[in-house]
Every structure is written in structure tokens, then in C-alpha cells.
Amino acid sequence: GDSVTQMEGPVTLSEEAFLTINCTYTATGYPSLFWYVQYPGEGLQLLLKATKADDKGSNKGFEATYRKETTSFHLEKGSVQVSDSAVYFCALSGGGSNYKLTFGKGTLLTVNP
Amino acid sequence: DGGITQSPKYLFRKEGQNVTLSCEQNLNHDAMYWYRQDPGQGLRLIYYSQIVNDFQKGDIAEGYSVSREKKESFPLTVTSAQKNPTAFYLCASSSSGRALNNEQFFGPGTRLTVL
Numbered sequence A: 001g002d003s004v005t006q007m008e009g010p011v012t013l014s015e016e017a018f019l020t021i022n023c024t025y026t027a028t029g030y031p032s033l034f035w036y037v038q039y040p041g042e043g044l045q046l047l048l049k050a051t052k053a054d055d056k057g058s059n060k061g062f063e064a065t066y067r068k069e070t071t072s073f074h075l076e077k078g079s080v081q082v083s084d085s086a087v088y089f090c091a092l093s094g095g096g097s098n099y100k101l102t103f104g105k106g107t108l109l110t111v112n113p
Numbered sequence B: 001d002g003g004i005t006q007s008p009k010y011l012f013r014k015e016g017q018n019v020t021l022s023c024e025q026n027l028n029h030d031a032m033y034w035y036r037q038d039p040g041q042g043l044r045l046i047y048y049s050q051i052v053n054d055f056q057k058g059d060i061a062e063g064y065s066v067s068r069e070k071k072e073s074f075p076l077t078v079t080s081a082q083k084n085p086t087a088f089y090l091c092a093s094s095s096s097g098r099a100l101n102n103e104q105f106f107g108p109g110t111r112l113t114v115l
Helices: none
Strands: A003-006 A011-014 A019-021 A023-026 A032-038 A044-050 A056-059 A062-065 A075-077 A086-094 A097-103 A107-112 B004-007 B010-013 B019-025 B031-037 B043-051 B054-057 B064-066 B076-078 B087-094 B110-114
Touching (some): A003 A097, A032 A062
Parallel strands (some): B010 B110
Antiparallel strands (some): A003 A023, A019 A075, A032 A044
8 A cells, every 4th residue: 555654753953954854655656745744733734745756846945856766755945944843744645545645654843043 | 714623622531432523614625534643653544525425434433433414514523432532633625535636724633632
């Protein structure tokens, strides 16, 4: 079945540092890929998405590129802020299960001033 | 403003009691979903509904039940048969349950604690 593996946290960075959170996937067919963010005590919000190979999703300074050859969708940001502190989830839809999202376990990011 | 509401935000239940979590959306979405979130486990799908009066089991449906009598409402009942119900429950919706790149919109969640 479909699966998503993302780097385990927690990740702790200083403000203005470079961020990478790795995400790889296993899926049949051609899934769409997503990054969601969850701030403390809240639900999830879509951060960015990509629907086909070599697409780059971007939002709020975050970027991720759909790499079919390496089955990866790594999240990057050039300069993090304290307000970026949250849990980040990589997810896929499609592949073997068109209707549902398959999530990674989440990565907690803490950014210190 | 369009969105998804869940109530209550915090819920306490005694062992052996059933409890119902509310989820309402005014986005005119056809599909709705219930997830359970446990620390370090990501999100797991409990039930989903692609259209009114129809729903299917997700990956961890045992001990839960749902109904979808109205397009905007998808309540989840946690029954006494659920062995470990303490968790954070998230409701989501999407415009369609069949689109490959369909974005799901999430509610703020309900934290259920069994005493």
C-alpha cells in the first residue's frame, strides 16, 4: 500500500537558519503530494502541493519539488522564523487509493530567536 | 467566512460511555473525513463519506460510527467498544472524494479524554 516516510524530529533551529525536512514516499501510479502544517492546538492547514513530476509547490517562503526518480518531496525554507514553529506533515493522495490522504508521522520544528 | 467547525474543543468521558463529536462545514463540499491523531503517529483515517447518505470505513473504524444525513454535517460517535479512545480527533472536507489532487480542509479538532 501507499506510505510516506518523513524525517523524525524534533528539529530545532535558530531564526534565519535554512530548513530541510525530508519526505519520501511509496505509491502505485502517480500520486499528488502535499505538505500540511499544524500549529499548536489547531487543525492542519495546507502549506503547498504538487500534482505531477518536477512540479514545485511554494507558499510563504517554503518550497518542495516532486521528484519521481527519487520518490521524494523534501520541504525547504531559506530563512525560518519563530512563527514557523509547528508540526509539518508530508502526505500523498492517489496512487492506490484515490480518495484518501496518506500521512507521514509529522516533524516537530522549533525555531528559537 | 467558510470553514469547518468542530465541537466541543475539549471533551471528557467516563469509561463505558458513548460520546458524539460534531463536525459541520459550510464549504458546500461533497466529501468529509474523520481522522484520529496520536502523538508521533501522524493521522489515521477512521471513516469517510463521499456523498450524503453514504460512508465507508477507513483504516481504524472499529469502535466508531458515523452518519451523513446532511451534506454539511458528519458526526462521529466514539462507542464504548473503542478500547483506547483518548486522542485528538480531526474532521476534514474536500470538494470531491474522487479527485486525485483534491485538497482537504481541516477543522480545529476535538481533544477527547477518557477518565
